[in-house]
Amino acid sequence: MITYAVDFESYYDGECSITTLGPRGYFSHPQFDAYMVTIVGDDGFVYAGCPRELDWTILDGNMILSHNASFDESLYLYGVEAGWFNPCSPAEWHCTADMTAFLGLPRSLKNASATVFGMEVNKTTRDNMKGKQWGSMTDDFKKEVTEYAIKDSELCLRLWQELSDRWPQTERNISTLNRKVGQRGLPIDTTLLKTNLEQIRTELFNAEQSIPWISDHTPLSRKAFNEQCRAQGIDPPASLAAGNEEADKWFAAFQDACPWARAVQNYRRINAFLRKLEAFDNGTMANGRYYGGLMYCGANPTARFSGSGGNLNLQNLPRDEMFGVNFRHMIKPKDGYKLIVADLSQIEVRTLCWLAKDHKALDLIRESDDIYHAFGVLLGLHDPNNGPLKDYDKQLRHKVKAIALGCGYGMGAAKFSTFSGMSLEEAEKAVKLYRDRMPMVPKFWRSLDQDMATACAVGEPFQLELPSGRALRYGKIKRMKEAGSVNRFRYIGKIVRNGQMRDFPLWGGILTENLSQGLARDIFSDMMLRVDAAGYPVILHVHDEMVCEVPEAEAESALAKIMEIMSIPPMWIPDIPVAAEGHICDLYSK
DSSP states (O other), X not given: OOEEEEEEEEOOOSSSOHHHHHHHHHHXXXXXXXXXXXEEETTSOEEEEOGGGSOGGGGTTSEEEETTHXXXXXXXXXXXXXXXXXXXXXXXXXXXXXXXXHTTSOSSHXXXXXXXXXXXXXXXXXXXXXXXXXXXXXXXXXXXXXXXXXXXXXXXXXXXXXXXXXXXXXXXXXXXXXXHHHHHOEXXXXXXXXXXXXXXXXXXXXXXXXXXXXXXXXXXXXXXXXXXXXXTTOOOOSOOOTTOHHHHHHHHHHTTTOHHHHHHHHHHHHHHHHHHHHHHHHHBOTTSEEOOOEEEEEEXXXXXXXXXXXXXXXXXXXXXXXXXXXXXXXXXXXXXXEEEEEEESSHHHHHHHHXXXXXXXXXXXXXXSOHHHHHHHHTTSOOGGGOOHHHHOHHHXXXXXXXXXXXXXXXXXXXXXXXXXXXXXXXXXXXXXXXXXXXXXXXXXXXXXXXXXXXXHHTOEEEEEOTTSOEEXXXXXXXXXXXXXXXXXXXXXXXXXXXXXEEEEEOHHHHHHHHHHHHHHXXXXXXXXXXXXXXXXXXXXXTTEEEEEEEGGGHHHHHHHHHHHXXXXXXXXXXXXXXXXXXXXXXXXX
């Protein structure tokens, strides 16, 4: 089997852009033109030319690579549907950007090549291609673009040859499925979407009209805000951010004297919400489906999925109604179909107990229908003879839930107080109770601290193995004295942040959190592969939740089967107690 690296070059500008329009919105834009594809094979084959003139069947039965296959594969599939390209049947199509992200390396071709090969990749040519159609380029620039594009394909192939033996087949399958999820699209109630857009634009207009300086300054002009405050004899706040303690106090004190101030704060929120709606609208095609995407291994070092950029993050859709609009309710199955929403129950609490080898906790979790009942018993806050905690004392159950979710990663009393809403005194007692009653967890923190210290002492790269066979990588650890301290030190590792290898402070609690979240991700991904393979197409996944679209007549049986699949742990971790919850709906809802 021959391996070919495939890379498209296409027209883009400020308006005709995948960032603002989503993949299919971009491909269908009137100015869009995929004017070049370069193909470099490990057999020495090189092609650089118009993709419409290529006989794509040369790729039949072979492996295709792209550095960002979410773009290149999706463009090829769209081009086949549009009649631009003739169909081919590759054996596999893999993403080398996903591969480098899995390995804890930068995702971009430029930064991955710099890290792996120590070479500089100049992207000036790509920047200069903005706003230029192929026909308008000079011969010299066409030659430059061609050489640039071939070089990208060569680097893509070279990365694969260097690193692919470290990317397991299971992870390749997860990467491939994640692209399919984006390519399937989300079914949208387009009528409701248009209505919501009108409503939010009206809300934004009304907020504008309540701002006194709207005719002279932008609505969010901080200078104008401060001047308006001083004109009324009021000192302006240091921050206007919603949720900022000082800002909240200021608004509470002056909301009657300065009604326009609340309009400014609302304007910011309404405008951000409108950008999300417009992104939904831009990415929704004539077939009534929104095409976005989720990034495989987008969060380092846990490898959890993340949003793929732009104004709409599918991993962080507004949960509640805002300004009279429920964002999630616009996701509506096509006629004759239902949505199944299924999620793993308290998976991080379970993975934490498994990692800490807390068999007492695991046994109680396994025996209980309610994990917080089990923790109520473990923490000595609930007598099991009084029956299920959820029936006995809902307020106590809420407190137990906060402790179970908040104390497992070494959170101190002050931070836990903010997290839980408890007073500092209550938080101090809760943190101490957790550590006393769950001794295996703090012991696990300390063991990770020791492992890290050992790796630092011997100068070896530090990594933590997961039962899936995957590893969390932190590079070589540095021991640094804390500022202003004589004998206190902290450890610093390296992880990818914003496309670059960055210093990252480490200690047992954060390492535990990384491991617990990483293991939860691996368990969920395994289940997502099994659910999809069983014939229930996943169209969205958010953290530990997946959404499938199934025929209405099969919805009940599909829900039962999906729950069955998600109640069976992966083969590589058969002793972890897992549970799932799910429901059938006509509108996407939690």
